[in-house]
Amino acid sequence: MKTNETSSETELGGQFTFPTTELTVRRMGYGAMQLAGPGVWGPPKDPEAAVAVLRQAVASGVNHIDTSDFYGPQVTNQIIRRALHPYPRELVIVTKLGATRPPDGSWQPATSRKELTAGVHDNLRNLGLDALDIVNYRTMGAIHGPKEGSIAEPVMVLADLQRQGLIRHIGVSNVTATQVSEAQSITDVVCVQNNYNLAHRDDDALIDNLARQGIAFVPFFPLGGFTPLQSTTLSAVADRLGVKPMQVALAWLLHRCANILLIPGTSSVAHLRENLASAELKLSQQTLAELDAIAAEAGAASPSRTRTANEDKR
Numbered sequence: 629m630k631t632n633e634t635s636s637e638t639e640l641g642g643q644f645t646f647p648t649t650e651l652t653v654r655r656m657g658y659g660a661m662q663l664a665g666p667g668v669w670g671p672p673k674d675p676e677a678a679v680a681v682l683r684q685a686v687a688s689g690v691n692h693i694d695t696s697d698f699y700g701p702q703v704t705n706q707i708i709r710r711a712l713h714p715y716p717r718e719l720v721i722v723t724k725l726g727a728t729r730p731p732d733g734s735w736q737p738a739t740s741r742k743e744l745t746a747g748v749h750d751n752l753r754n755l756g757l758d759a760l761d762i763v764n765y766r767t768m769g770a771i772h773g774p775k776e777g778s779i780a781e782p783v784m785v786l787a788d789l790q791r792q793g794l795i796r797h798i799g800v801s802n803v804t805a806t807q808v809s810e811a812q813s814i815t816d817v818v819c820v821q822n823n824y825n826l827a828h829r830d831d832d833a834l835i836d837n838l839a840r841q842g843i844a845f846v847p848f849f850p851l852g853g854f855t856p857l858q859s860t861t862l863s864a865v866a867d868r869l870g871v872k873p874m875q876v877a878l879a880w881l882l883h884r885c886a887n888i889l890l891i892p893g894t895s896s897v898a899h900l901r902e903n904l905a906s907a908e909l910k911l912s913q914q915t916l917a918e919l920d921a922i923a924a925e926a927g928a929a930s931p932s933r934t935r936t937a938n939e940d941k942r
């Protein structure tokens with residue numbers, strides 16, 4: 629289903645290979661949730677603009693797109709198919725299961741074998757694929773934090789679907805460290821997708837632990853999601869560097885740890901360009917310490933860092 633790749637020389641933050649896989653992506657990817665209508669429901673106001681964002685992302689070297697059939701529902705996957713199918717060979721599309729969207733637009737758990745199996749087939753059909761590269765099992769704990777509880781049953785269902793060849797690799801999302809370990813006792817986990825950004829750093833220890841295992845950590849809400857990041861420190865740093873605050877927030881994530889892959893969401897080509905350009909931004913140790921203080925002030929733990937940069941540089 630995939631054609632030869634459209635290549636790009638762009639480095640876009642360096643590369644990462646998902647463990648136990650043949651899948652290598654650039655660290656700066658794209659999250660497609662913003663392509664659906666308001667409230668992640670229905671079609672976007674301007675479907676052509678949504679198509680343009682996706683094509684621009686791929687033309688710029690992005691080869692990791694995050695999506696779900698519950699964005700819209702179906703809308704986002706159908707736009708991805710329309711914009712990019714037949715897909716470049718190197719493109720990795722990551723989707724997620726575990727929720728459904730009833731007609732009232734709410735988000736409800738969908739974790740039974742029947743629902744998960746139907747969800748895989750819905751994603752395959754709407755994306756126009758024979759197999760899904762990576763599927764995250766997404767728990768429906770609170771949006772700002774996962775809840776403890778066994779995820780063994782749904783992960784075993786995904787492992788069965790993997791054995792049938794419908795899913796290549798498995799990840800987990802909105803999960804605790806205990807749930808990650810539980811999933812790892814069932815199958816190889818190639819990525820974890822949780823809420824994490826400059827100001828929301830509950831997962832600092834988990835990120836470091838995953839880094840030691842070579843597992844990707846993919847923050848959702850890297851820019852604050854529905855509540856965009858706002859901080860006088862962030863704005864001051866951005867002013868000093870002559871860039872936008874959101875660019876600094878993304879660059880900080882790339883510096884935070886080498887296993888962090890970015891999927892910032894946007895419905896705008898202008899914002900997409902800004903976000904992709906942040907992969908070129910090098911932050912000094914002094915700037916990183918200033919930015920670390922944003923969360924430290926809010927009581928978060930100070931992290932370790934696996935990449936270093938000596939000076940701020942675009």
Ligand SMILES: NC(=O)c1ccc[n+]([C@@H]2O[C@H](COP(=O)([O-])OP(=O)(O)OC[C@H]3O[C@@H](n4cnc5c(N)ncnc54)[C@H](OP(=O)(O)O)[C@@H]3O)[C@@H](O)[C@H]2O)c1
Nearest residue numbers: 659660661694801848849850851852853892893894895899
């Ligand atoms: N696993 C999960 O449970 C889960 C949950 C949520 C999201 N996700 C995934 O994670 C991806 C990222 O999360 P997200 O899209 O919710 O949040 P986000 O990337 O933190 O922020 C998106 C918001 O920031 C704005 N934005 C983007 N670039 C900007 C820029 N350069 N300057 C100013 N504003 C900018 C967007 O508006 P514009 O459209 O106007 O640019 C949008 O309102 C999603 O697209 C989705 O694929 C996963």
